[in-house]
Amino acid sequence: MTSPATSDLDDAALSPSTTGAEWWRSAVIYQIYPRSFADSNGDGLGDLPGITAHLDDLDALGVDAVWLSPFYRSPQKDAGYDVADYCDVDPLFGTLADFDDLLAAAHARGIRLIVDLVPNHSSDQHAWFQAALAAAPGSPERGRYMFRDGRGENGELPPNNWESVFGGPAWTRVTDPDGAPGQWYLHLFDTSQPDFDWSNPEVQGEFRRILRFWLDRGVDGFRVDVAHGLVKEDGLPDYVPPADAGSMGGGETSVPYWGQPEVHEIYRDWNTVLAEYDGDRALCAEAWLPTIEKTALWVRHDEMHQAFNFEYLETEWDAARLRAVISESLRAYPAVGAPSTWVLSNHDVVRHASRLALTAENPQGHGIGPDSPGKPVPELGLRRARAATALMLALPGSAYLYQGEELGLPEAIDIPDAARQDPTWFRTRGERYGRDGCRVPLPWDADAPAFGFSPTGRSWLPQPADWGSFARSAEAADPTSTLALYRTLLAQRRARGLGTGSLEWIDAGDDVIAFRNGNVTVVANLGAVAVAVPSGRVLAASAPLGDGMLPPDTTVWVASD
Ligand code: NOJ
Numbered sequence: 001m002t003s004p005a006t007s008d009l010d011d012a013a014l015s016p017s018t019t020g021a022e023w024w025r026s027a028v029i030y031q032i033y034p035r036s037f038a039d040s041n042g043d044g045l046g047d048l049p050g051i052t053a054h055l056d057d058l059d060a061l062g063v064d065a066v067w068l069s070p071f072y073r074s075p076q077k078d079a080g081y082d083v084a085d086y087c088d089v090d091p092l093f094g095t096l097a098d099f100d101d102l103l104a105a106a107h108a109r110g111i112r113l114i115v116d117l118v119p120n121h122s123s124d125q126h127a128w129f130q131a132a133l134a135a136a137p138g139s140p141e142r143g144r145y146m147f148r149d150g151r152g153e154n155g156e157l158p159p160n161n162w163e164s165v166f167g168g169p170a171w172t173r174v175t176d177p178d179g180a181p182g183q184w185y186l187h188l189f190d191t192s193q194p195d196f197d198w199s200n201p202e203v204q205g206e207f208r209r210i211l212r213f214w215l216d217r218g219v220d221g222f223r224v225d226v227a228h229g230l231v232k233e234d235g236l237p238d239y240v241p242p243a244d245a246g247s248m249g250g251g252e253t254s255v256p257y258w259g260q261p262e263v264h265e266i267y268r269d270w271n272t273v274l275a276e277y278d279g280d281r282a283l284c285a286e287a288w289l290p291t292i293e294k295t296a297l298w299v300r301h302d303e304m305h306q307a308f309n310f311e312y313l314e315t316e317w318d319a320a321r322l323r324a325v326i327s328e329s330l331r332a333y334p335a336v337g338a339p340s341t342w343v344l345s346n347h348d349v350v351r352h353a354s355r356l357a358l359t360a361e362n363p364q365g366h367g368i369g370p371d372s373p374g375k376p377v378p379e380l381g382l383r384r385a386r387a388a389t390a391l392m393l394a395l396p397g398s399a400y401l402y403q404g405e406e407l408g409l410p411e412a413i414d415i416p417d418a419a420r421q422d423p424t425w426f427r428t429r430g431e432r433y434g435r436d437g438c439r440v441p442l443p444w445d446a447d448a449p450a451f452g453f454s455p456t457g458r459s460w461l462p463q464p465a466d467w468g469s470f471a472r473s474a475e476a477a478d479p480t481s482t483l484a485l486y487r488t489l490l491a492q493r494r495a496r497g498l499g500t501g502s503l504e505w506i507d508a509g510d511d512v513i514a515f516r517n518g519n520v521t522v523v524a525n526l527g528a529v530a531v532a533v534p535s536g537r538v539l540a541a542s543a544p545l546g547d548g549m550l551p552p553d554t555t556v557w558v559a560s561d
Contacts, residue, residue, distance in 0.1 A: 026499025044458030062490030065112035146186035221282035299338035357381035367433035390555035408482030
């Protein structure tokens with residue numbers, strides 16, 4: 001092995017921006033995708049009482065907070081990211097009283113709760129959009145959304161050439177009440193998700209009201225959906241993304257609907273709304289942007305508090321690249337007074353227990369299925385995922401976990417075509433599998449119907465037959481399980497203050513990532529040959545260590561005290 005001559009090793013200690021004591025600077029936040037977490041009433045779809053019933057499991061895991069993906073009233077065309085009423089619970093998931101019970105039960109355990117806010121678009125069943133359809137062009141009702149006349153002699157062509165993130169055109173033409181073809185409306189996502197016009201003060205005021213509705217109920221913050229998309233470039237100029245671009249943006253530098261400068265005014269406004277409340281309420285941006293430096297603009301001191309570090313999530317299993325992205329993160333976020341918000345999996349990406357062993361390109365949102373090239377070897381994927389998580393949870397800053405990763409769940413690849421539900425699958429006519437593979441309901445009990453997800457054995461997406469071995473019941477009894485590893489990592493991270501610590505690189509060779517965070521030395525071996533484990537007491541290892549050596553695709557934490 002040769003020594004790394006990387007410039008990132010020149011930085012002595014890299015701080016996570018621990019300048020404040022706010023909880024979100026270092027919290028581990030567990031994402032719950034409610035429809036796939038736990039079903040209490042047997043309809044095959046997870047619900048809020050199901051979550052409340054399992055809070056003790058999350059407490060035992062050792063997380064600081066929970067983020068709930070949408071549970072609002074919705075026709076469920078995009079699994080709840082199509083909201084018809086922002087201030088009510090969909091009967092599929094329960095009631096507002098169930099939400100209040102869940103919040104109280106989480107707080108009673110010292111677990112904070114943040115909810116998802118979807119401000120870029122509503123459902124086409126939202127009362128505002130229905131009113132817009134019934135109203136005339138140029139009316140205030142239409143002014144809340146992005147209605148435009150079509151191009152062409154009779155307005156028969158869409159106003160521009162934008163494509164939906166889910167595939168197909170980003171415009172749909174409406175039929176006027178008299179039956180004549182009318183204007184077009186913009187939907188960056190599904191036809192059922194019309195984009196709001198954020199230059200309209202009425203839209204701005206409505207979202208202030210929605211923020212306050214949930215803040216008054218006691219939520220600790222919001223994960224903000226498509227936080228880079230609310231403002232569109234003046235004149236709506238034509239644009240076609242490159243074929244290999246991730247669905248949500250990210251790789252491209254200038255896109256007329258992502259990352260427009262005026263969007264920051266919205267978050268400055270929301271920052272003042274949150275500041276009216278006690279207890280460090282937080283905003284977390286879901287913003288897929290081309291560089292870490294750009295993403296850091298979302299977390300300037302008067303805007304949001306966290307922004308998912310998607311550049312980190314998208315970095316392949318390569319020591320030099322990971323070192324570089326970690327260094328860059330620990331420079332760019334603290335430069336604006338923010339922590340880095342690490343993340344490896346969520347409901348929109350291939351689970352990292354599969355993604356890290358893919359051998360073919362797979363842009364975000366495209367997903368993998370039976371016919372995908374470069375499918376992962378499961379054992380290698382899981383081994384790397386455990387090592388990657390052990391690396392991530394040692395980094396200073398905040399970290400998000402996605403439900404099921406603590407069990408080492410892989411992507412479900414062999415979902416039958418007829419069972420698929422992601423709009424991406426339909427809008428691309430099966431060309432992209434989409435995101436169903438990371439959304440399959442959790443296995444709780446190896447021996448129960450639907451592995452304990454639902455008392456009736458129903459499950460809105462089929463679970464792979466071999467998921468019994470990943471069930472919490474099986475892993476809880478096994479000290480070598482992924483669940484046991486996560487519990488150890490989270491307990492040690494908390495006990496040793498790693499989230500509020502700082503990182504000091506150690507020069508350990510090209511294929512090795514090594515650093516100190518306080519009195520913990522962390523070594524991740526991404527190479528093909530074993531390397532020495534540093535001396536000290538081993539706190540955690542992502543795979544068994546042999547003879548004082550750290551095998552390939554393994555991370556170890558060693559205490560020097
Ligand atoms: C991002 C969400 O995470 C994703 O699931 C959803 O489809 C889009 N935004 C549209 O809301």
